[in-house]
Amino acid sequence: MDIAHDLQPELAETLAFLQSNTMAAVSTASRGGQPELAFVYYITDEDLNFFFITRRDSQKFRNLSENWRLAAAVVDEDEMKTVQMAGTVEEVIDEGEIARHTHMIIRSPKLASLYMRNAPMKFLPPRVPEPDGVHFALLRMHPDWVRWMRRNKETDEPEYFTLLERH
Numbered sequence: 001m002d003i004a005h006d007l008q009p010e011l012a013e014t015l016a017f018l019q020s021n022t023m024a025a026v027s028t029a030s031r032g033g034q035p036e037l038a039f040v041y042y043i044t045d046e047d048l049n050f051f052f053i054t055r056r057d058s059q060k061f062r063n064l065s066e067n068w069r070l071a072a073a074v075v076d077e078d079e080m081k082t083v084q085m086a087g088t089v090e091e092v093i094d095e096g097e098i099a100r101h102t103h104m105i106i107r108s109p110k111l112a113s114l115y116m117r118n119a120p121m122k123f124l125p126p127r128v129p130e131p132d133g134v135h136f137a138l139l140r141m142h143p144d145w146v147r148w149m150r151r152n153k154e155t156d157e158p159e160y161f162t163l164l165e166r167h
Contacts, residue, residue: 010161014148017081018044018074026052027071028063036063042072043104048164050085050141051092051101061137064089070141080151080158087143098138 024042029035038060040052054061071086146164
């Protein structure tokens, strides 16, 4: 990953932020440019790759089948922190990688507690789906750019960092 040495503290803070959250807004577009926004449960790795599960019959999967570009954003409005990223998506087909990343997504303590807390509401499905190659897919975005914003604790003003920018 091409992160400048002087941004290593911000990278560590960004990774900790991404790993402490479980839901992101993702944006796709059809071949014709029609936008679509959805929320997904996700994980990231140390290289800022972004993994999520989606149904193969979802609009986002259809869009990504035509246009493999994705934008994602994660926010904590109380702490005034955001990560925004965009890149190219690919389907993960290696069975070991599918098992490892899926396990991390669907068994995260935060997600599990959310499902247990909301189970009576019937808002969420009875279980988080696992990629099966037929109905669900595990997707990975390799980011082309990543931006981090946080509130400066001394000045209370926002600070912006471009952590990654590939051309």
